[in-house]
Amino acid sequence: MPFRNRYTGLIENYRDRLPVHDDTRIISLGEGNTPLIRLNNIPRLIGKDVDIYVKYEGLNPTGSFKDRGMTLAVTKAVEEGSKAIICASTGNTSASAAAYAARAGITAFVLIPEGKIAQGKLAQAMMHGSVVIQIQGNFDDGMRLVKEVAAQAPVTIVNSINPYRIQGQKTAAFEITEELGAAPDYHCLPVGNAGNITAHWMGYKEYAENGIINNRPVMVGYQAAGSAPFIKGEMVDNPDTVATAIRIGHPQSWDKAWTVQKESKGWFDKCSDDEILTTQKLLTENEGIFCEPASATSLAGLINDLKSGKIPEGKKIVCTLTGHGLKDPETAIKQSTAPVVKIKADLAEVKKAILDNMSE
Numbered sequence: 391m392p393f394r395n396r397y398t399g400l401i402e403n404y405r406d407r408l409p410v411h412d413d414t415r416i417i418s419l420g421e422g423n424t425p426l427i428r429l430n431n432i433p434r435l436i437g438k439d440v441d442i443y444v445k446y447e448g449l450n451p452t453g454s455f456k457d458r459g460m461t462l463a464v465t466k467a468v469e470e471g472s473k474a475i476i477c478a479s480t481g482n483t484s485a486s487a488a489a490y491a492a493r494a495g496i497t498a499f500v501l502i503p504e505g506k507i508a509q510g511k512l513a514q515a516m517m518h519g520s521v522v523i524q525i526q527g528n529f530d531d532g533m534r535l536v537k538e539v540a541a542q543a544p545v546t547i548v549n550s551i552n553p554y555r556i557q558g559q560k561t562a563a564f565e566i567t568e569e570l571g572a573a574p575d576y577h578c579l580p581v582g583n584a585g586n587i588t589a590h591w592m593g594y595k596e597y598a599e600n601g602i603i604n605n606r607p608v609m610v611g612y613q614a615a616g617s618a619p620f621i622k623g624e625m626v627d628n629p630d631t632v633a634t635a636i637r638i639g640h641p642q643s644w645d646k647a648w649t650v651q652k653e654s655k656g657w658f659d660k661c662s663d664d665e666i667l668t669t670q671k672l673l674t675e676n677e678g679i680f681c682e683p684a685s686a687t688s689l690a691g692l693i694n695d696l697k698s699g700k701i702p703e704g705k706k707i708v709c710t711l712t713g714h715g716l717k718d719p720e721t722a723i724k725q726s727t728a729p730v731v732k733i734k735a736d737l738a739e740v741k742k743a744i745l746d747n748m749s750e
């Protein structure tokens with residue numbers, strides 16, 4: 391049988407475009423190479439003639455795009471002799487940091503907002519053996535504390551202010567352009583700290599400057615209405631949204647994201663929590679794709695902009711689905727309206743349940 395090249399993660403795959411040496415010990419869990427799935431049903435359901443693709447980043451090893459940046463951040467931390475990493479997190483960064491630290495054999499300290507992190511993410515941080523520090527405050531408080539403590543203790547910050555995170559995350563744009571043969575017309579993302587939108591733009595620009603593609607997308611960033619500093623035009627002190635992964639009022643990549651907006655001629659807009667949850671369900675029920683609430687913000691915002699005509703028909707659009715739906719089972723079950731039929735363990739009753747619930 392012929393050998394198929396084994397995929398061994400994004401650093402190996404894009405070695406010549408990332409800051410590693412020949413002898414760098416690479417800390418990888420096979421991240422990247424996630425599916426780009428064309429939506430078959432939703433364009434018809436919303437009555438729009440558009441090509442929408444979703445980049446399903448929830449299929450990374452720990453269930454979010456954070457792994458793209460974390461593989462490089464931890465690889466470089468280890469190369470530079472670091473024995474411990476630290477991050478503030480709304481959940482996914484801590485899950486990813488914990489896993490890559492376990493892989494590397496170093497310690498991860500994770501600061502998370504008490505009561506505001508999804509169950510799956512907390513389970514990951516705990517199972518991978520990180521030191522979980524729950525603070526009575528939000529992500530922004532945690533981020534401030536992490537910066538202060540890292541200035542005084544021998545720990546490497548692996549939040550997206552770590553430049554290696556952004557370098558690793560730019561590879562998503564490489565994968566998309568390679569698969570489509572060009573950049574899409576529009577690229578829509580949920581925005582929290584705005585590291586990911588910055589990273590994608592970096593990737594598209596790099597491929598354009600190297601002549602690999604000759605177009606660049608319009609970058610569109612969507613935030614949850616209760617946590618929307620980019621739409622307000624200023625920092626927000628008490629952000630709130632069901633999409634906990636983007637519950638951030640003081641984005642760390644503020645200036646960089648405005649540069650992305652200007653250079654790509656894009657914009658920021660917001661979605662209500664209702665729109666976010668409705669879209670999460672739309673995607674789950676009609677395409678078979680389960681993402682977490684924050685991720686659905688990219689598609690929820692796109693649907694608004696398609697309905698208003700701001701994004702015209704006939705375009706090719708990519709939405710990043712940043713994290714997996716299994717991260718937050720509580721929110722999913724709470725909003726689910728799927729019938730749960732309770733019966734006796736009896737053949738006739740099972741048959742009746744099937745006939746009663748058969749769709750046409």
Ligand SMILES: *Cc1c(COP(=O)(O)O)cnc(C)c1O
Pocket residue numbers: 454455456482483550580581582583584585586587635636682684685712713
């Ligand atoms: C981290 C995260 C985001 C936000 O990404 P930023 O780079 O902070 O803008 C969005 N969705 C999910 C699921 C995340 O984990």
